[in-house]
Amino acid sequence: MELRNKTVVITGGAGFVGSHLADRLVADNEVRVADDCSNGDPDWVPDEAELLRGDLTDPDVVGAAITSDVDVVFHFAADKDPARDDVEQYRFNNRLTENVLERMDEVGVENIAFTSSSTVYGEAPRPTPEDYAPMEPISIYGASKLGEESLLSVYANTHDFTAWVFRFANIVGPRLQKGAVIPDFIHKLREDPETLEILGDGRQEKSYMHITECVDAMCHVVEESEAAFNVYNLGTRTTTSVNTIADIVADEMGIEPDYEYTGGDRGWTGDVPRMRLSIEKLSALGWEPEQSSDDAVRQATRELLEEH
Incomplete structure (x- = not known):
C-alpha cells in the first residue's frame, strides 16, 4: 500500500511514536490525529495535520476520527506504562482496539497498522523470531498487546482487513518521555550529578x-508487505x-557519577531483563537498520539533552 495521497488516521498521534509518524506522512497525505493528549503533547502534532482531542473509548470521538474516506488507520493509542x-x-x-476495529468495520475502512511490543514474547530465547x-508475556502490558494482536488477527481473517503488527524493541529519540530509561537517567543526574540510582543490577x-x-x-513494511495479517x-x-x-x-553530560543499584536481575515486576528480536523477516523484505543499539542510545541522549 503506497503511503501517498491517502487519508490517514493516527490514534495516539500526539505521542512519541505517533507524532514522528505524522511528521513523516503529512507532506504527502491528509493526516488526522486522534488523541486525548494524556501521553503526548498537542504541540508535537504538525500544523498541517488535523487534531481531534478526545478519548477513543468514547464512541463519538472514534466516530469523528474514523470516517468512510479514511484509507488506513495507524493505531498507536494505549496506556503505555x-x-x-x-x-x-x-x-x-483492548477496549480501545475493539472500538477502533468496530468503527472501521462499520464504515468500510479495512487497513490498520498497530504498535505492539517485544513484551508479548515474555522471556524468550534470543534472537526471538516472529513465529x-x-x-507467554509476564506483564499486564505484554498481555494487553497480545490480546490486541489477537483481535487484529480475527478482523484480518474474517472481515477482509489488512493488518500490520509491529513488535517494537525499545524505541528512543526526541520527545521520549519520563519513565523510559534515558530521560530518567538525565533527570536523575541533573538532580544529583554525583550519584545515579539504577534499577536492578544494571546488567539488563x-x-x-x-x-x-x-x-x-x-x-516500508506497510508499503511492501501484502498478506492479510503481517507481523x-x-x-x-x-x-x-x-x-x-x-x-x-554520563559521558554526554560530562560527569562521572557513582552508580547505586536497587538489586535483583530486573527493574520492576514484569520486566524482561534481556531482549533481542530477530529482524531476519524485516531484512528479507528489504529493510535494514543503519544504527547499532549503542548508536541509537547516544543519538537519543544528545537529542533529549538539547530538548530540555
Whole structure:
C-alpha cells in the first residue's frame, strides 16, 4: 500500500511514536490525529495535520476520527506504562482496539497498522523470531498487546482487513518521555550529578532503535508487505545494557557519577531483563537498520539533552 495521497488516521498521534509518524506522512497525505493528549503533547502534532482531542473509548470521538474516506488507520493509542501491574490496563487497551476495529468495520475502512511490543514474547530465547511459541508475556502490558494482536488477527481473517503488527524493541529519540530509561537517567543526574540510582543490577540488556529508523521501517513494511495479517519485529541486531546506557548518558553530560543499584536481575515486576528480536523477516523484505543499539542510545541522549 503506497503511503501517498491517502487519508490517514493516527490514534495516539500526539505521542512519541505517533507524532514522528505524522511528521513523516503529512507532506504527502491528509493526516488526522486522534488523541486525548494524556501521553503526548498537542504541540508535537504538525500544523498541517488535523487534531481531534478526545478519548477513543468514547464512541463519538472514534466516530469523528474514523470516517468512510479514511484509507488506513495507524493505531498507536494505549496506556503505555510497561511497569503498571494493574489488569485495568489490559481492559482499557483492548477496549480501545475493539472500538477502533468496530468503527472501521462499520464504515468500510479495512487497513490498520498497530504498535505492539517485544513484551508479548515474555522471556524468550534470543534472537526471538516472529513465529516463536508459546507466547507467554509476564506483564499486564505484554498481555494487553497480545490480546490486541489477537483481535487484529480475527478482523484480518474474517472481515477482509489488512493488518500490520509491529513488535517494537525499545524505541528512543526526541520527545521520549519520563519513565523510559534515558530521560530518567538525565533527570536523575541533573538532580544529583554525583550519584545515579539504577534499577536492578544494571546488567539488563535490550535492543534500542532510534525513532527515525522505526518510522522508516514501519512505512516500508506497510508499503511492501501484502498478506492479510503481517507481523514484523522492529529493532536492531545489537543490544545495550543499562550500565552502558548510564555510561553514555554520563559521558554526554560530562560527569562521572557513582552508580547505586536497587538489586535483583530486573527493574520492576514484569520486566524482561534481556531482549533481542530477530529482524531476519524485516531484512528479507528489504529493510535494514543503519544504527547499532549503542548508536541509537547516544543519538537519543544528545537529542533529549538539547530538548530540555
